[in-house]
Amino acid sequence: MTSIDQKYRYPLELITAHERADELEYFAFEFDGIHMWPIVRMGLLFQCYKAIEGIYFQAESQSNFKLQQERKYHLNALTLEQIERNIGNLASVDILIFSLELYRQKQGNRCVNLQEMLFADTPYTTRVVEDSYLDPSEYGFIWHEMVYQYGRLKANNTKISARDSKTIDDFMHYIAQHYSQWIDQDYMSAIRAKLVTMATRLPHWKAAYTQLIEQTAPKLAFIENAGYGTRAFQIKWLKQMGIRVAEIQHGQLNNHVSGYFFGPGVAEASWMQPYFPDDFLIWSEMWREKYSGGGNTYVLGNVAHQQALHNFNYQPEYILLCTNCFDVNKTITYAKQLMHQHPNYKIKVRIHPTMTRYSDEFSKALGEYFLKPENGESMAESLAKAAVVVSEPSTVLHESRAKGIPTFFLKVSSWDEIPELPLAEELLHMGKLPPRESNWRKLHDEYFSCNWQSNLNRYLEEAIGRDVR
Template sequence: MRRPSLAQLIEIENDPAFLAFRCPRSGALLWPLVRNQFLRQLISDLYYQQAPLVSAVPAVPRRQALGALARVLGHNVRQGRMRGEVLVVGTGAGHFQREGLWFNRITDYLAQESCADTVTVEGVVDWHVPHPRWNQRVAYWLPWQGAITVAGRLLPRDRHVATARELLEYARQRASHLLGLTIADSNMDMLVGMLARKLARLPVMQHAYRRLLERVKPRLVLLEQACYGDFAPFNQIAREMGIRVAEPQHGMVSGGHDAYCYAPELRESEAYRACLPHDFLGYGAWWNSQINVPVQKWVIGSPHYSEQRRSMASTETAQTDILLLGDGIEFSLYLALAQELAHLLRGRYRIVLRPHPLERAEVSARFPEGRAGEVLIDSNRDIYSSFASAHAVVGEVSTGLFEAQGTAGRVLLWETDKARFSYPQHPFSGFADAQALVEALGEPQSERSGVLAEEIWAPDWVGNYRQYLAQALAAPG
């Protein structure tokens, strides 16, 4: 039996009943709060071999968390109250050092080119509070995130669990009836617990978001991951307050990405659209054409790609590496491919494995010497430093494949079922296994697709972004 595509999976939610499941207290839609996790549980069972896409939240390391919290509280107090026309909200992923200062490749370019009074609010990743910062108008979300997390652990009651189970059992029945897919009871219990905690903490989360927006008083919010269901409460509150919300593209989007593709029933629902941002600011027209999220799509370009390509134009580095890109989930799968490749190539190239940012700390702890046998573990925080010495960049599901085009020697897609699910359309040459990859490396390069570079990476991101700002700030929320 052929495994389903995302277009087939989202038929599960193509049912008006999903718009009827609501929070008894606030009336908020429940499906956005668990949609990504439910779909990813199905995707995980179908396409991931060695590690799950969805797992229970790990215990918080108290010493690291308290240390980060103390630093953040001191920083936020020193910043005082900040107001601005533009509020940038980021996860805190994407930091690298730029001229000795920490710079966020996802949000700081936009903050730099926005109004002078732009405010950034950022999460903390791996308990690392970046200091000193390039962007000086930053506050950290960790104190509120801590309060939200604690509320999710202490407040759930039987009624939250019952409400969560009713929705998820309905979704599981739809998956079974339409596609013959099952979810194990243990995984269902995990999803039910996850949604019950989100439901219990929803009032605290809504209060926190409203308080943030009341204090900063923005007219426009640039919200990383705004199309993800967990940010539905933020989008709803911003809309109620007449504030426009846009998601700047931060990585790969495609016809296989659950956060950016929706069933017709949801796309046509005014209530569901209120859970989403107003705008999506894409890297290029090609990306925008891959997704059907019911928001206004703008072509902006990728600030980090453009700036890094410009800085690399004058430097020449010997391209001696085969660079493999991890996906953040199944590191051992990529390590096995890298080790087999090292054996087959026998020193003709350096084999370098780059962990995804989500797994960087764990992999570093596992391989403190920076290598696994003949395979080097890439420690560069910025991927473009690794591209410079790459004869070839190899990956399965990674934005880095697109970023490597025109920078590395060549780009090759590991054509697994997972890759075909994630990229229903793509511009890459592919290979099936390590032996096929070695053979491909010896063949002349060929263009597989007629997709133009400008359709993937639009030029003049500064001009495009300023044009967007002028229109967004002039329009009502």
């Protein structure tokens, strides 16, 4: 593990310290002037976390390995004619939603997309384009991977241009110059390979997106995780086609979140503006000052939290420990310390849904005290049973505090302390658990606007208008 330079307090600060808008502007693909930096930025940050703190990020599908292999087989079997026919058969809609499989939820015998559910009580028509490991057509979704397969087939045996090859060489030199201390050679090679592939496929991806937009003719597109840069070219093209692009806040905003925190002048640079959504819908007024991306901000509220609060029946049973698996051994040790200090309470450990690869390790160490992801208990259900919540950096910290549940911060090495939250170690020295906060409704309104439906309707009327399909 590489020790971080003392002048950098955390990995994202290392990334932003070397971001120079005037230098990064040069590194763009020949096709459409798509810039390379937004596309690789988040991956570089994750590599810095891995090298500096031993934290390994990798989003995981909800599907098992067999289903992923089936998905890969069916994807590779798609022909150009099938893709064009599938896109060509789509009906027009008011709103197109580019989503992740992680936001799909089982309800009875059907699957729904959590973002699409937001618009259920509005007059606007919607369609989901999903990054998926299961066949999305079963649920009325469009398979986003069709776009990427289209590019792969069209670009087959296409050679990269001399100009793009030179730009990629220069860009790799820039990355090596500033970040090679924290990024291994294998990852450097992976970045180069990705950029070379993109150089030949970008024109064909745009052709597929153009067909998708012309066929569905949306007035508004919602893109999940838009700010992280991996969808930068998609955002630019949608805006070029006259589609208004929006993103809904899905997590905390702070100087550790790469999608919303940039080096001096980068977020303001004219060349970066096409890669930001037009609109960013935040949870409450409090979050506005924490957002440093481009576009306009609108207060929406946290819809999932608000809906859960409506049916919230608080019956505390256990101490809930939530982890993103930053340090598995530390979390397990802390859980056992809690068991010893508070023997009259059960301890339940819940891991982030993208970290299921650690399930066996937690289950072996904690047995019945580990909430297995497959048991289907939602976060809202877990919070309703939580006498106390202990969590690493996560939205859970705000969701639990907004419900008045005593909340403790399990600090990760480089993360700043949160002034309004006590540290997890303090709970180990308490003889009894603290009570629920009496002024929790005031706290709730600070974190989350309670008028999400009217806020959403007002925004949609401005963004789309009254004319609906």
